[in-house]
Amino acid sequence: MSKPLYNFKAKFNESRFSAETDHWKVELVDIGEGRCGEYNEEDPNDYPHMRFDYYSRPNKRTPWQEPSDSSYCTRMNSDVVYEDKRLRKRILMSLLSEFVWEPWDTHIKKRCEQLSWICETDEQFKPHSKRKTR
Numbered sequence: 001m002s003k004p005l006y007n008f009k010a011k012f013n014e015s016r017f018s019a020e021t022d023h024w025k026v027e028l029v030d031i032g033e034g035r036c037g038e039y040n041e042e043d044p045n046d047y048p049h050m051r052f053d054y055y056s057r058p059n060k061r062t063p064w065q066e067p068s069d070s071s072y073c074t075r076m077n078s079d080v081v082y083e084d085k086r087l088r089k090r091i092l093m094s095l096l097s098e099f100v101w102e103p104w105d106t107h108i109k110k111r112c113e114q115l116s117w118i119c120e121t122d123e124q125f126k127p128h129s130k131r132k133t134r
Helices: 078-083 085-100 108-115
Strands: 010-015 017-021 024-034 047-056 071-077
Touching: 017 085, 024 078, 024 085, 047 078, 047 085, 047 108, 071 078, 071 108, 078 085, 085 108
Parallel strands: none
Antiparallel strands: 010 017, 017 024, 024 047, 047 071
């Protein structure tokens, strides 16, 4: 049996492309962004980009809040992310894991800026091969 990649539990909402723990939630959204602003179907070098939004809360009884500077466009192709449910889950868990172990609302802007460079083809999102046992 393989070890889980992430040492925390998350609740997924497939219809909203979101994952959450008690204190953090991340959503993947497509709002029509492209390489240079709005996605341009006629530009062969453009493709629809996915955006992520982070939400936080100090405890389960409080509503989700979107901290300032916690919504960023990425280099992820929306079409690819929509088509592959397992890829979406890996992306959401990876984004969520960036904040799970941190104190509530610390260093949001800097970390989100770094995460905005992610792409669905990055090594961290590829399925891990299973080890062969003898």
